[in-house]
Amino acid sequence: MKNAISPTRNENFSDWYQQVIIQSKMAENSPVRGCMVIRPWGYGIWEQIQRELDKKIKDTGHSNAYFPLLIPLSFLQKEAEHVEGFAKECAVVTHHRLEKSTDGPLVPAGTLEEPLIIRPTSETVIGASFSRWVQSYRDLPLLINQWANVLRWEMRPRIFLRSSEFLWQEGHTVHATHDEALVETLKMLDIYERFTTEHLAIPVIKGEKCSWERFPGAVSTYTIEAMMQDGKALQAGTSHFLGQNFAQSSDIRFVNKEGIKELAWTTSWGVSTRLIGAMIMAHGDDDGLVLPPLVAPTQVVIIPIVRNEQNADAIHDYCKKLQKQICRKKLKGQNLRASVDWRDMNSGEKKWYHIKRGVPVRIEIGIKELEQNMVSYSIRNNSKTTLKFDAENFVNNISKTLNALQKDMLEMAQKKLSDNTTMVTTLGEFKERFKQNAKLNAFVLAPFTEDENVEKAIGELGATVRCIPLKQPGISATCLFTGRKTNTWALYAKSY
Amino acid sequence: MKNAISPTRNENFSDWYQQVIIQSKMAENSPVRGCMVIRPWGYGIWEQIQRELDKKIKDTGHSNAYFPLLIPLSFLQKEAEHVEGFAKECAVVTHHRLEKSTDGPLVPAGTLEEPLIIRPTSETVIGASFSRWVQSYRDLPLLINQWANVLRWEMRPRIFLRSSEFLWQEGHTVHATHDEALVETLKMLDIYERFTTEHLAIPVIKGEKCSWERFPGAVSTYTIEAMMQDGKALQAGTSHFLGQNFAQSSDIRFVNKEGIKELAWTTSWGVSTRLIGAMIMAHGDDDGLVLPPLVAPTQVVIIPIVRNEQNADAIHDYCKKLQKQICRKKLKGQNLRASVDWRDMNSGEKKWYHIKRGVPVRIEIGIKELEQNMVSYSIRNNSKTTLKFDAENFVNNISKTLNALQKDMLEMAQKKLSDNTTMVTTLGEFKERFKQNAKLNAFVLAPFTEDENVEKAIGELGATVRCIPLKQPGISATCLFTGRKTNTWALYAKSY
Numbered sequence: 008m009k010n011a012i013s014p015t016r017n018e019n020f021s022d023w024y025q026q027v028i029i030q031s032k033m034a035e036n037s038p039v040r041g042c043m044v045i046r047p048w049g050y051g052i053w054e055q056i057q058r059e060l061d062k063k064i065k066d067t068g069h070s071n072a073y074f075p076l077l078i079p080l081s082f083l084q085k086e087a088e089h090v091e092g093f094a095k096e097c098a099v100v101t102h103h104r105l106e107k108s109t110d111g112p113l114v115p116a117g118t119l120e121e122p123l124i125i126r127p128t129s130e131t132v133i134g135a136s137f138s139r140w141v142q143s144y145r146d147l148p149l150l151i152n153q154w155a156n157v158l159r160w161e162m163r164p165r166i167f168l169r170s171s172e173f174l175w176q177e178g179h180t181v182h183a184t185h186d187e188a189l190v191e192t193l194k195m196l197d198i199y200e201r202f203t204t205e206h207l208a209i210p211v212i213k214g215e216k217c218s219w220e221r222f223p224g225a226v227s228t229y230t231i232e233a234m235m236q237d238g239k240a241l242q243a244g245t246s247h248f249l250g251q252n253f254a255q256s257s258d259i260r261f262v263n264k265e266g267i268k269e270l271a272w273t274t275s276w277g278v279s280t281r282l283i284g285a286m287i288m289a290h291g292d293d294d295g296l297v298l299p300p301l302v303a304p305t306q307v308v309i310i311p312i313v314r315n316e317q318n319a320d321a322i323h324d325y326c327k328k329l330q331k332q333i334c335r336k337k338l339k340g341q342n343l344r345a346s347v348d349w350r351d352m353n354s355g356e357k358k359w360y361h362i363k364r365g366v367p368v369r370i371e372i373g374i375k376e377l378e379q380n381m382v383s384y385s386i387r388n389n390s391k392t393t394l395k396f397d398a399e400n401f402v403n404n405i406s407k408t409l410n411a412l413q414k415d416m417l418e419m420a421q422k423k424l425s426d427n428t429t430m431v432t433t434l435g436e437f438k439e440r441f442k443q444n445a446k447l448n449a450f451v452l453a454p455f456t457e458d459e460n461v462e463k464a465i466g467e468l469g470a471t472v473r474c475i476p477l478k479q480p481g482i483s484a485t486c487l488f489t490g491r492k493t494n495t496w497a498l499y500a501k502s503y
Numbered sequence: 504m505k506n507a508i509s510p511t512r513n514e515n516f517s518d519w520y521q522q523v524i525i526q527s528k529m530a531e532n533s534p535v536r537g538c539m540v541i542r543p544w545g546y547g548i549w550e551q552i553q554r555e556l557d558k559k560i561k562d563t564g565h566s567n568a569y570f571p572l573l574i575p576l577s578f579l580q581k582e583a584e585h586v587e588g589f590a591k592e593c594a595v596v597t598h599h600r601l602e603k604s605t606d607g608p609l610v611p612a613g614t615l616e617e618p619l620i621i622r623p624t625s626e627t628v629i630g631a632s633f634s635r636w637v638q639s640y641r642d643l644p645l646l647i648n649q650w651a652n653v654l655r656w657e658m659r660p661r662i663f664l665r666s667s668e669f670l671w672q673e674g675h676t677v678h679a680t681h682d683e684a685l686v687e688t689l690k691m692l693d694i695y696e697r698f699t700t701e702h703l704a705i706p707v708i709k710g711e712k713c714s715w716e717r718f719p720g721a722v723s724t725y726t727i728e729a730m731m732q733d734g735k736a737l738q739a740g741t742s743h744f745l746g747q748n749f750a751q752s753s754d755i756r757f758v759n760k761e762g763i764k765e766l767a768w769t770t771s772w773g774v775s776t777r778l779i780g781a782m783i784m785a786h787g788d789d790d791g792l793v794l795p796p797l798v799a800p801t802q803v804v805i806i807p808i809v810r811n812e813q814n815a816d817a818i819h820d821y822c823k824k825l826q827k828q829i830c831r832k833k834l835k836g837q838n839l840r841a842s843v844d845w846r847d848m849n850s851g852e853k854k855w856y857h858i859k860r861g862v863p864v865r866i867e868i869g870i871k872e873l874e875q876n877m878v879s880y881s882i883r884n885n886s887k888t889t890l891k892f893d894a895e896n897f898v899n900n901i902s903k904t905l906n907a908l909q910k911d912m913l914e915m916a917q918k919k920l921s922d923n924t925t926m927v928t929t930l931g932e933f934k935e936r937f938k939q940n941a942k943l944n945a946f947v948l949a950p951f952t953e954d955e956n957v958e959k960a961i962g963e964l965g966a967t968v969r970c971i972p973l974k975q976p977g978i979s980a981t982c983l984f985t986g987r988k989t990n991t992w993a994l995y996a997k998s999y
Contacts, residue, residue: 039571039574042571042573044568044632046568047567050569053569071547072541072543076668077538084608094601095600099599100595100597100621102594102595102618103593105590113586122610125621132533132535160599160600351641
């Protein structure tokens with residue numbers, strides 16, 4: 008049987024990815040270089056991600072706020088490593104109006120005294136507020152989150168994965184002690200892990216980034232790394248322990264219980280619309296998107312099949328009734344999201360429209376189903392099978408069906424991850440794993456020493472150090488690149 | 504009794520406004536010129552506004568999407584009136600990286616081929632997508648909304664009312680006919696009216712803007728105008744019938760049922776964080792903010808009064824129990840939002856903290872209340888009175904109490920509006936109403952003819968034409984400025 012997406016994943020994974028996005032109408036490249044347009048279906052997924060993550064962020068005591076889009080260059084420069092890390096990606100505002108030039112067309116005018124940078128991340132501009140808000144130990148911990156757009160100029164943009172402008176949440180917190188800040192950093196990493204696992208059905212490996220992969224200005228960066236279907240790794244979220252670096256540069260100090268002024272400790276953490284890209288590449292198939300029920304904007308779509316206009320009203324009423332019944336049911340405390348596709352379009356076309364968009368369950372209702380009080384339904388990850396079922400039972404079991412699908416998707420991804428992660432202890436085997444035409448890219452756990460020669464050597468083999476997993480094998484071994492004894496193992500992979 | 508805010512509204516309304524914002528910790532000016540920092544309390548109010556408005560927008564068939572922040576200058580120039588209207592307020596991005604200059608500091612580098620404008624509004628960049636999405640009459644109507652930040656460079660910024668960067672929603676729709684687009688324009692105006700009235704407790708006057716107040720590029724602009732406590736008008740939301748102007752410049756065409764290509768009709772409409780400013784000025788008093796219960800981030804705050812450490816645990820448990828009971832109750836389908844203020848701070852200070860923030864109901868619980876199973880509570884718009892009430896009855900009636908407060912606030916504002924709106928038919932009376940030292944500014948309904956001499960004349964008197972109200976007196980009269988007979992009456996006022 009022919010597939011809806013061409014090329015297939017095996018033929019060309021990267022082109023398949025672009026095609027899924029276009030065919031599902033999730034997003035598109037905009038004529039503005041490097042920027043994307045997130046269409047309603049893609050944005051609907053983002054809204055589901057936001058709702059659940061926002062809840063988790065608030066449940067752990069954080070409040071949302073909003074800080075300026077534009078950062079004066081002098082702010083960004085306060086932290087030397089930080090500005091150096093972002094200098095190549097900064098969109099710079101230099102004028103504040105347009106004016107008719109002598110030969111007619113409008114040109115930038117009103118030169119700014121100081122250039123303003125569109126936030127690539129907000130540590131420095133938020134730090135300026137925090138230094139005012141934090142005065143005493145009573146003001147701590149300060150736990151803030153922001154949902155915002157950020158901009159990092161991209162030379163090779165890819166929708167959702169690497170776009171110049173993207174949407175994200177960035178948490179920023181201030182603490183009285185080193186340990187509290189570190190606990191916060193790891194707590195948020197855990198929340199990201201739980202969210203990607205439970206909601207996106209994507210298992211991840213938690214770990215610390217090595218020095219050359221660290222967030223510019225951080226003391227340590229923690230990451231969750233996910234495996235895509237082509238075996239490559241995608242960094243799905245990061246949480247940074249910033250030590251006192253940004254507190255120092257933004258002057259965030261507090262008077263402690265003993266009345267003595269101290270420098271504070273800060274953290275920051277974020278996930279972005281990149282998660283949508285992760286979901287496409289973790290679950291999609293050759294017919295398009297496959298959405299985990301918990302984040303699908305529509306979980307159940309009802310397609311009326313009207314072959315005879317005489318039955319149209321009866322079928323429509325039946326569909327509407329069914330929709331209402333389904334929407335009364337719940338999944339993880341949320342009412343189900345069901346819709347009826349009334350569009351004037353042939354039913355085959357409609358069916359493929361929803362398959363490509365990854366709607367978890369499709370129901371077709373014709374006159375036969377109506378008369379027998381039955382439903383014919385298909386589950387997206389098994390789209391070739393249509394099952395018939397007594398309508399009442401179907402509705403009563405719909406939450407269970409969706410829950411099972413969510414669980415299956417996670418299990419499939421978990422199996423993929425464990426089947427394709429290997430421990431490697433010889434350089435020969437390591438090279439074999441990362442050779443150009445390896446059938447499947449894979450995750451490799453191998454001994455590691457933090458050394459710039461190591462960075463170079465693995466780079467030459469086409470691999471990257473994804474992280475030092477928090478869960479270590481606890482085995483002493485020899486670093487493949489330095490020959491030194493080490494207890495530390497790193498996760499190596501090709502990456503996005 | 505001394506008031507919490509100095510100056511009072513009578514002493515200096517404008518300084519009072521700034522003080523309310525600072526003292527309630529809603530927002531602050533940022534070191535970035537013209538930009539504001541929305542602190543958690545202010546952002547919490549925005550989240551309530553968003554939730555309800557988003558629901559209304561979706562219930563009327565619109566979907567959310569997201570479009571690029573940056574607009575190429577050439578896009579903005581496609582509609583001549585439009586670009587002219589915004590030229591003076593455009594933040595222009597001219598470079599895409601930073602580079603070390605020869606003498607050390609970082610300077611903008613990587614000059615862009617074409618300058619990019621930070622969106623002041625998104626008609627032109629959204630139009631580019633719409634021209635691709637709309638092909639056939641089957642694609643219409645196209646009903647899209649976006650929640651986003653926009654930037655209009657402000658020379659005299661004021662938090663929430665006129666900040667360079669602000670948050671808003673902007674709806675953009677495409678229709679097959681003139682009439683459908685006009686219906687949509689007015690439908691969204693109605694939704695804004697219902698929202699400000701029912702949720703913000705602010706009555707508004709709906710009307711059409713006169714030619715010189717129109718959105719640049721629109722055929723007609725509709726507005727809702729609200730009266731602030733100083734009698735000035737605030738434009739609280741607008742809805743634009745764009746005719747075929749933007750469809751023409753963005754090339755949005757569709758094939759109709761007869762197979763013929765037609766130019767489409769578009770609309771756009773928006774409300775912004777300005778609504779928060781409106782709420783402050785409509786309801787605030789000399790003790791600070793007064794929040795309508797439906798948009799208060801915290802509707803009920805419980806303040807434990809612990810005078811003896813021995814009772815601390817018992818009081819805390821009692822407060823927690825009360826909070827849980829209250830949060831189970833509902834107001835307009837939403838669970839109530841109650842919190843306990845556990846902070847280590849004296850209870851007088853705490854009380855004033857919540858008064859200034861406008862929390863609708865405050866409860867104080869000490870050992871006496873616990874033992875008698877009573878609550879002492881105060882309602883914010885009557886903050887000097889404390890009432891004692893049996894705890895169970897209090898909880899059972901809390902939704903009713905909040906509902907009554909919401910209703911009272913609207914009635915107060917409605918009375919203010921009708922008391923201070925007068926019909927005027929002579930120039931002398933008109934001048935009297937708008938003279939410099941008039942005790943209270945007021946709304947004036949007077950005959951109107953659309954003429955640039957009228958614009959000049961009323962400007963000289965310190966007034967502005969707010970709108971031609973949709974509800975007209977239906978009386979023929981003489982325009983005060985042209986002497987011409989007219990059936991049209993306009994709403995005149997001083998304005999923000």
